[in-house]
Amino acid sequence: MTDALLSETEAQLRAQVRAFVQREIEPHAAAWDREGRAPRELFARFGELGWLGTAFPEEVGGSGGGSVLYALLCAELAQGSAGVALGMYVHTALACAAVYHLGSEVQRAEVLPKALRGDRVGCWAYAEAGAGSDVSSVATRARREGGGYVLDGAKLYITNAPIADFAVVVASTAPDRGLKGLSLFIIDRDNPGMRVGPPMQKLGMGASQMAEIVLEDCRVPESDRLGPEGTGFLQAMKVLTLGRIAAASFAVGLARAAFEEARAHTQQRVQFGRPLLKQQFVRFTLADMKTRIEAAWQLTLHAARLADAGRPHGTEASMAKLFASETCTWACERGLHLSGAQGYMLESAAQRFYRDCKVLEFGEGTSEIQRETIARTLEV
Numbered sequence: 001m002t003d004a005l006l007s008e009t010e011a012q013l014r015a016q017v018r019a020f021v022q023r024e025i026e027p028h029a030a031a032w033d034r035e036g037r038a039p040r041e042l043f044a045r046f047g048e049l050g051w052l053g054t055a056f057p058e059e060v061g062g063s064g065g066g067s068v069l070y071a072l073l074c075a076e077l078a079q080g081s082a083g084v085a086l087g088m089y090v091h092t093a094l095a096c097a098a099v100y101h102l103g104s105e106v107q108r109a110e111v112l113p114k115a116l117r118g119d120r121v122g123c124w125a126y127a128e129a130g131a132g133s134d135v136s137s138v139a140t141r142a143r144r145e146g147g148g149y150v151l152d153g154a155k156l157y158i159t160n161a162p163i164a165d166f167a168v169v170v171a172s173t174a175p176d177r178g179l180k181g182l183s184l185f186i187i188d189r190d191n192p193g194m195r196v197g198p199p200m201q202k203l204g205m206g207a208s209q210m211a212e213i214v215l216e217d218c219r220v221p222e223s224d225r226l227g228p229e230g231t232g233f234l235q236a237m238k239v240l241t242l243g244r245i246a247a248a249s250f251a252v253g254l255a256r257a258a259f260e261e262a263r264a265h266t267q268q269r270v271q272f273g274r275p276l277l278k279q280q281f282v283r284f285t286l287a288d289m290k291t292r293i294e295a296a297w298q299l300t301l302h303a304a305r306l307a308d309a310g311r312p313h314g315t316e317a318s319m320a321k322l323f324a325s326e327t328c329t330w331a332c333e334r335g336l337h338l339s340g341a342q343g344y345m346l347e348s349a350a351q352r353f354y355r356d357c358k359v360l361e362f363g364e365g366t367s368e369i370q371r372e373t374i375a376r377t378l379e380v
């Protein structure tokens with residue numbers, strides 16, 4: 001990824017994260033993937049380094065950096081371990097960002113400083129067995145009782161759930177109003193009405209943990225509702241563009257790891273009397289990988305710069321997420337192809353990247369949902 005136009009602060013953060021990743025993440029990435037978890041202490045390390053607060057202002061415990069710095073952080077972390085980057089991104093770009101954008105002063109002060117230090121970890125609990133792309137089919141109910149709400153339902157595929165101290169949960173306060181009846185709640189891990197299932201086994205992103213969250217007669221005071229009743233989720237979708245920029249950066253970082261692995265392999269692997277990298281097909285594949293990854297990064301950086309300038313950037317964030325995630329899947333597949341049988345073995349990095357990449361086309365809205373979002377701007 002081109003360094004030329006980064007500011008001094010941006011280049012410094014990138015160098016700092018890269019050095020940390022090479023020293024403390026990359027050497028363990030394969031083992032964490034196999035074990036299905038990375039050390040939880042990483043959150044505290046990231047907090048100590050000020051990284052969790054990159055996209056948040058100082059008054060809530062952040063470091064006031066903005067979207068470009070956050071994009072650089074996500075890309076570098078994902079290059080070292082996509083699973084580690086996933087856990088960090090769900091905590092910051094979804095759980096903490098929802099509290100920041102929709103929370104009251106009291107909620108922000110209660111949740112954010114500890115969360116941005118990494119003392120407490122958050123998760124974002126939207127998906128359900130019947131609710132994926134179709135947000136209006138959320139079945140978890142929150143009914144008013146006494147001075148608060150009682151929640152019942154089950155959330156599926158929730159990243160960080162096994163280690164989370166709090167969850168930002170999407171539930172319907174008005175089932176007959178569909179999307180306009182969805183509200184957000186902050187629920188503490190200690191709430192006796194919330195139960196976290198065993199870790200779920202998944203294809204990739206092994207260093208991140210995922211589980212089901214079951215809510216049964218889960219009582220929450222009104223003061224733990226995030227944003228207005230009924231339109232909290234819609235408002236969150238308008239403001240949580242950081243998640244799409246993060247997912248795009250994340251895809252660029254992972255694609256880059258696949259590219260570097262393929263380059264190193266084809267440089268040392270000799271067939272027909274010379275390194276594979278000397279074969280035109282191999283050179284051209286790598287040239288295409290480099291070009292598309294750079295294009296994905298420039299789209300991502302553009303969306304992040306617009307966000308930092310306070311300019312509209314929703315469509316740009318969708319375009320970056322769409323292009324970067326599809327480029328990432330393509331690059332990881334090509335990377336594995338160039339690695340041949342060696343890449344197909346479970347100890348290879350190429351197969352890990354290949355398993356990790358696909359989810360980036362689902363999360364933060366699938367490719368079809370991004371295309372739909374972009375297509376909507378075509379009609380005037």
Ligand SMILES: Cc1cc2nc3c(=O)[nH]c(=O)nc-3n(C[C@H](O)[C@H](O)[C@H](O)COP(=O)(O)OP(=O)(O)OC[C@H]3O[C@@H](n4cnc5c(N)ncnc54)[C@H](O)[C@@H]3O)c2cc1C
Nearest residue numbers: 090124125126127132133134157158159205359362366368
């Ligand atoms: C590793 C991982 C981590 C996750 N972490 C979280 C998390 O932390 N919190 C959380 O809430 N959720 C999480 N999820 C779930 C995520 O929110 C969903 O994957 C996402 O919402 C998409 O829903 P779905 O996977 O059920 O796909 P579906 O909506 O069932 O879609 C399946 C396919 O149909 C296509 N499709 C759907 N609707 C349309 C349409 N109208 N037009 C054309 N095509 C369509 C989709 O594009 C997709 O290709 C995670 C998932 C994974 C795999």
